[in-house]
Amino acid sequence: MKIIRVSSYEELSRKAAELIAAQIILKPDCVLGLATGSTPIGTYRNLVQKYRQGELDFSEVTTFNLDEYLDLTPDHPQSYRYFMNSNLFSQVNLRSERTHVPDGCAQDPAAYGAEYDQAIRDHGGIDLQLLGIGNNGHIAFNEPCDRFVPETHVVELKESTIEANKRFFNSVEEVPTKAITLGIASIMQAKKVLLIADGKGKKDAVEKSFFGPVCPEVPASVLQLHPDLTVICNVD
């Protein structure tokens, strides 16, 4: 595990984008695992800038996103598909058929989850997985739990997650209570994992996850077992 401590959000975003850019340059047809939330916005902004400056070509890149709220359609402004289209996909030369965000409206989420995991395997797995971290230590929407769930699955969001995410909605009642999320196996099978954590509110989650015991009550702690984990944090 490599921990890079930075002192600003700008530095965090620049360093994260540099690592992702290096991945794309070294393997132009790489598979990126992508996250939403407020933390990666600056990273995506830096990647867009590199693309505009002619430093990056996304034409052969494939992406798989971590999660999606249940029952939000792709055109809903708070859906993660909408977020990705706005912040990255529409800004670079990614081919839309190579972008994947879990379908929160799938008729049979269990069957759909198995297909999503299979699609990742069919693409040879994820080369680099970008992750944020929840205040409660969640990664993707793998919430604190009594076991690590390996496969893509539907979760009930914890009160603390709903509370943290209400800032994106008009009211707390509008925040979906369920989501579909990649499980721990696909994340752990990624060849490289890059986790970004910003703000004092994440300090406790970072300490518990990377300096405490590995346990499903702190989902991100499983990453201690990943052979190629980089954490960039601005939490002091």
Ligand code: F6R
């Ligand atoms: C989003 C995701 C979540 C977020 C986490 C932190 O795709 O998987 O685990 O990374 O909730 O969100 P922010 O960055 O908004 O603090």
